[in-house]
Amino acid sequence: MRSLIALKMLLYDRSTTIGSVIGVVAIVFLVGQQLTVLFGLFNYMSVLADHSRADIWICSANTENINSSGLIPDRYLDRVKALPAVSWAEPLLYGGASFKKQNGQNEAVQVIGLRNPARAAGPWNFYQGSTEGFLEADGITLEYLDLRFYGNPKLNDMCEINDVRAKITAITRGSKGFSGRMVYTNLVKAREILNTPPGRCRAILVKLNAGAAIPEAVREMAALLPSARVVSAKTLSTETRMYYIRNTGMGGSFGFSTLVGALVGVIIITLTMYTGVLQRQKDFAVLRALGARKKDIFIIVLSQSVIIGLVGLFVGFFLLAGFLSATFESPLPSYLPRQVAPLLAFGTLALCIGGSLLAMRKAISVEPASVFR
Amino acid sequence: MPEPILKMAKITRDFHDGTKMRRVLYETNLDIFPGELTIIAGPSGSGKTTLLTIMGLILNPTGGKIQIKDMDVTQTSESKRANLRREHYGFVFQLAELLPALSILENITVSSVIQGARLNLQQKQRAQGLLETFGLQDCLRLRPLQLSGGQKQRVAIVRALMNEPSVLLCDEPTSALDSESSQIVLDSLKNISRDKTRAMVMVTHDPRVFPYADRLLKIENGSVVYDSRQSQGSGAV
Numbered sequence: 001m002r003s004l005i006a007l008k009m010l011l012y013d014r015s016t017t018i019g020s021v022i023g024v025v026a027i028v029f030l031v032g033q034q035l036t037v038l039f040g041l042f043n044y045m046s047v048l049a050d051h052s053r054a055d056i057w058i059c060s061a062n063t064e065n066i067n068s069s070g071l072i073p074d075r076y077l078d079r080v081k082a083l084p085a086v087s088w089a090e091p092l093l094y095g096g097a098s099f100k101k102q103n104g105q106n107e108a109v110q111v112i113g114l115r116n117p118a119r120a121a122g123p124w125n126f127y128q129g130s131t132e133g134f135l136e137a138d139g140i141t142l143e144y145l146d147l148r149f150y151g152n153p154k155l156n157d158m159c160e161i162n163d164v165r166a167k168i169t170a171i172t173r174g175s176k177g178f179s180g181r182m183v184y185t186n187l188v189k190a191r192e193i194l195n196t197p198p199g200r201c202r203a204i205l206v207k208l209n210a211g212a213a214i215p216e217a218v219r220e221m222a223a224l225l226p227s228a229r230v231v232s233a234k235t236l237s238t239e240t241r242m243y244y245i246r247n248t249g250m251g252g253s254f255g256f257s258t259l260v261g262a263l264v265g266v267i268i269i270t271l272t273m274y275t276g277v278l279q280r281q282k283d284f285a286v287l288r289a290l291g292a293r294k295k296d297i298f299i300i301v302l303s304q305s306v307i308i309g310l311v312g313l314f315v316g317f318f319l320l321a322g323f324l325s326a327t328f329e330s331p332l333p334s335y336l337p338r339q340v341a342p343l344l345a346f347g348t349l350a351l352c353i354g355g356s357l358l359a360m361r362k363a364i365s366v367e368p369a370s371v372f373r
Numbered sequence: 374m375p376e377p378i379l380k381m382a383k384i385t386r387d388f389h390d391g392t393k394m395r396r397v398l399y400e401t402n403l404d405i406f407p408g409e410l411t412i413i414a415g416p417s418g419s420g421k422t423t424l425l426t427i428m429g430l431i432l433n434p435t436g437g438k439i440q441i442k443d444m445d446v447t448q449t450s451e452s453k454r455a456n457l458r459r460e461h462y463g464f465v466f467q468l469a470e471l472l473p474a475l476s477i478l479e480n481i482t483v484s485s486v487i488q489g490a491r492l493n494l495q496q497k498q499r500a501q502g503l504l505e506t507f508g509l510q511d512c513l514r515l516r517p518l519q520l521s522g523g524q525k526q527r528v529a530i531v532r533a534l535m536n537e538p539s540v541l542l543c544d545e546p547t548s549a550l551d552s553e554s555s556q557i558v559l560d561s562l563k564n565i566s567r568d569k570t571r572a573m574v575m576v577t578h579d580p581r582v583f584p585y586a587d588r589l590l591k592i593e594n595g596s597v598v599y600d601s602r603q604s605q606g607s608g609a610v
Contacts, residue, residue, distance in 0.1 A: 001486035005475065012474030286470045289431060290532075291459025293452045299489075309397040367430045371466055372422050373543055 004297060006303035009280060016276040017308065023060065023268030024312020025319065027348045030261025031166050032320040035340060038254045040333025044178040045244045047236035048094065048112070052121040054205035055214050056221065057236050063229045065240040071200040072228055079224055080204060085212040090120035091201035093187060095194040096180055100160040101151040110180035111140075111161065111219050113190020120205045123184055128155050129170025132187045139169035141184040145331055147171070149181065164193045176333065178244065205233075209232030262351060269308070277301065277359040288368035295300050301360045302353070309352035377404035378539050378572040379428060384437035386423050398423050399596045400437070405540065409587035410566035411493055411574045420595040421576045428574060429462055429542045430454045442539060459484050465543040465562075466518030469525035471517035474559060477504070478513045481532040496535075503531045507561065523554025532556075541565065541577040547582065560587055 010017045043050065048066050049057065058080065060070035080089045093113035098106045114122055117131045127144040140161070142150060153159060157168050161183065175182045185193070187201075208217050214232050222230040231239075243250040277284070284297050320336075327334040377503060386398035398420045405411055405428070415421040426432040427439065430446060431454075438447045441461055449457070458464075471480045481500050482492050504510050507527045517525055533541055543562065547555035563585050566573040575582070583589060591599035 001491060004491055005472075005479075005483070005487075008474040008479070009472075251410065282470065283472050283474075286466070286489055287483070288455070289429070289458065289464055289466075290487065291455050291462075292487040293455040295452070296455075296487055296489070369426050371470055372426055372431070 002299045003303040003307075004072050007307055009283070009300070010304055010307060013276055013279060016279065017271050020269050020276070020308045021312045021315065023265045023272060024309055024348060024352050025265075026345065027262055027265030027351055028313060028316025029319050029323070030264065031094060031348075032316065032336065032344055033323055034254055034261060035257045035344065036320070036324060036327075036334040036336045037332070038250075039337055039340065040335040041178070041244075041250070042241050043335050044176050044333055046240045047175070047177045047182070048092075049233050049237040049240060051124050052092075052205050052233055053207065054120055054233050055208045055219060056206040057213040057231055057232070057233055058204040058206065058221065058225060059202075059229045059236075061229050063231075063236075065243040066203075066236060067240075068243075069229075071196065071202060072204065073295070074199050074201055076204055076225055076228060080206055080221060083217070083220065083224075085174075085208050085217045085220070087207045087209045089204055089206045090114070090116050091187065092121055092203040093190045093194065093196055093201050095196075095202065097128040097162045097183070097193055099150060099181075100163075102153075103151060107149050108180045109161065109183045110177055111185060111190050111193050112185050113185055113187040113194070115187045117184065117186075120207070121249060123170070123172040123175050125173040125175070127171040127173040132172075133169030136167060136169050137186075138165060138189065139185060140166045140189065141170040141172045141175075142168055143175045143182055144171050144173045145176065145329065146181045158262055162193050162195070164189075166193070176331075177230070199223050199312050215282060218309070221228035265348075266351050266355045269352055270358055273301075273305065273308075273342060273356045273359035274362060276304075277363045280363075282371070284366040285368050285370045288366065289371050294364040297364050297366070298360055301356060301363045305353050305356035305360075308356075309349045312352065313348060316348070317341070317345070321353045375407055375569070378407050378442060379403075379405035379493070380438075380440040380443075381405075381428065382438045382440075383436045384424075384427060384439065386420075386427060387435045389500070397595050398434075401597055403590075403597065405572045405574055406588075407539075407572045408567060408569040410563060410573070410585060411588045411590060412586035413570070413574065413576045413590045413592055414578060414580075414583065415592040418594045420593045421578075422594065423595075425542055425544055425574065425576045428540070429464065430458055449486060450524040456488075459488065459536060461539045463498070463536065463538035463541045465526070465529050465533050465541070465546045467545045468549050469517070469522075469529040469595075471525055471528060473517050476516060477520070477528055478510070480517065481528060481535050484532070484536055488540050493610065500531070500535060503534055504528075507531055522550050523557055524553065525564070526550060526558050527561065530558070534565065539571060541571060545577050545579075546575065548577070548579065583608060 057189060058076055063069040074091055077089050077091055080086055095111060097109050097111045098237050099109045100106055117134050122131055123141055133139045155168055155171060159166050159168060218230050218232055225246055324334055381401060384401045387394045387396050413421045413424060427434050446457055451523045478500060482496060485496050486492050509527060512520060547558055589601040590597055
C-alpha cells in the first residue's frame with residue numbers, strides 16, 4: 001500500500017517525476033552508448049582471434065598482440081599436426097597493404113591470406129559471393145560497409161593492392177578490424193601482395209579434437225616449439241584488447257566519458273527527487289501525524305526511487321536498442337554483450353537509489369509538528 | 374464521573390529560539406474526559422497549539438507525564454508514538470491537509486494502510502458509511518482539489534474518525550472556512566463529541582466557537598489561566 005501511495009504521488013507530480021526519469025534514461029543511454037562503442041571496438045581489435053574458429057594460435061616469440069606477431073616457419077605446421085590432440089592446423093598470413101582506388105588515391109587495408117577459409121579464420125558472413133571466390137587465383141574480398149572508401153567497386157571488378165592485380169570475387173558483411181579495412185584472399189595471393197618469403201607465415205591456427213584440454217595442448221605445443229609463442233585463442237584475444245586499451249588511451253577516455261554520463265544522470269536524479277520531496281514536505285508531515293513511522297516514509301520514497309528507476313530503465317533500454325539497431329550496419333562499432341545489459345540495469349538502479357538518498361533523508365526528517373505551523 | 378482518557382501531569386515544554394532556551398508551556402496539569410468537547414482558547418503564540426501537539430504525542434514534553442487510557446506514553450520511541458497516534462488519535466487540521474495525490478477514499482483510509490497493512494472490506498465499508506453520514510457519499514473517487522473547503526474539512530473529520538480514536542484533536546478546524554461551512558463543521562464535531570467513548574479537544578482563537586464547548590480552557594503566555602470545569606475564572610474569556 002505504501003508503494004501505491006508512492007506511485008500516486010509520482011503520477012500527481014508529473015513534471016518532477018519526468019525529470020527524475022530523464023536522469024535514469026541519461027545514465028542508461030549515455031553509459032550504454034559508451035559501452036556499446038567500447039565493446040564494438042573490442043570486437044574490432046581481436047576480430048581475427050575471435051573468428052579464427054581455432055583453439056590455439058602459434059605466433060612468433062614475444063607476441064604481445066595479434067598484430068605484433070612476426071613470421072614463423074611453415075614447417076611448424078607438420079610438427080603440430082602430428083600431435084594426437086590436434087584435429088586440424090592451418091597457416092595464416094596477414095599484414096598491412098595499400099589498396100589503389102580508381103581515382104588514384106590509396107586506402108590502407110589489412111590483407112588476410114588463408115588456405116582453407118571455410119575451416120579457419122575465413123569471413124563469417126557474405127553480402128555477395130562466398131568462400132568459393134577464394135578459389136580464383138586473383139580473388140579477394142572487400143567488406144560491404146567499407147565499399148564507399150574504396151570508391152564503390154562492384155563484384156568482379158579488377159583492382160590493385162600493393163601494385164598487385166586482384167579481382168573482387170566476394171563482398172563480406174561484418175568483417176571489420178582495428179588495424180585497417182579487412183581484405184581476405186587465398187594464401188598464395190596474400191604472399192604475393194605482402195611480399196612474404198616462401199616457407200613463412202604469420203601464425204598457425206590449431207583446432208583440437210573434441211574433449212581435448214586446451215591448457216594441456218598449449219603446454220605440449222610450447223615444449224615442441226620453444227622458439228614460438230603458443231597461446232589459446234581466447235588469451236590472445238584478451239591480450240590484444242588489453243594492449244590497445246593500455247597503449248592508445250582508449251581505456252581512460254571511455255572510462256571518463258562513462259563516468260561523466262553516470263554522474264550527469266545521478267545529479268539529475270538527486271536534484272529532481274530532492275525537489276519532489278521538498279514539494280511534498282507537508283504531505284509527509286501529515287502522514288507522520290496520522291501514524292506513519294520514519295520507516296514508512298523511507299519506504300515510500302524508496303518505492304518512488306525504484307519506480308522511477310524501472311520506468312527509466314525501460315525507456316533508456318528502448319532508446320539504446322534503437323541506437324544499436326541504427327548502427328548495426330554502419331561503420332560505427334557497436335555491440336553490447338548479453339551479460340552487460342543486466343549489469344547496466346542493476347548498476348543504474350543502484351545509482352538511482354543512491355541519488356535518492358538525499359531525498360530520503362530529507363523526507364524522514366520532516367517533523368509532524370510542522371502541520372500545525 | 375467518567376475516568377479521564379488523557380491525563381497530563383506537570384507538563385512543560387521548552388524551545389530553543391536560536392539563542393537561548395525559552396519556556397513556551399509552563400507546568401500544566403490537565404485531564405481530558407470522554408463525551409465532552411473541550412475547547413482551548415487563547416491568542417496567537419499563547420501555547421495552545423503546543424499543548425495540543427503534546428496531547429497528540431507529536432511533540433515530546435520537556436517535563437511531566439502524559440497518560441492515555443492509563444498507559445504512560447511520556448518516554449516512548451518515535452515508532453511507538455506513531456503507532457499510538459494511529460490507534461488512539463484522530464486529527465483535524467486547520468486546512469484539512471488532505472493528500473492531493475490520493476482520492477477521497479484513499480485519503481480517509483490512509484492511516485489504516487500507512488504502515489503497510491492492506492485495506493480490508495470492513496474498513497472500506499466503514500469508510501463508505503462515514504462518508505454517507507457526512508453527506509459525502511458521491512465524493513468517494515474524487516480528488517481533494519475537486520471539493521470545496523467545507524467538504525474537505527468534513528472529509529478530514531471522516532479521516533479522523535476512521536480508526537475509532539479515543540481522542541479527537543482539532544486544530545482551528547473552522548478558521549479557513551466561511552460562516553456556513555463553519556456552522557456545518559462545528560455541528561458535526563459537536564455531535565461527535567457526545568460519544569461517551571471519545572474525548573474531543575479543539576484549539577481556537579475564535580470566540581464564536583466557544584458556545585459549542587462543554588468545557589472551556591483559556592491559555593495565556595504558556596499557562597492555563599481559566600478552566601470552566603473548575604467554574605472559577607478571572608474575567609471574560
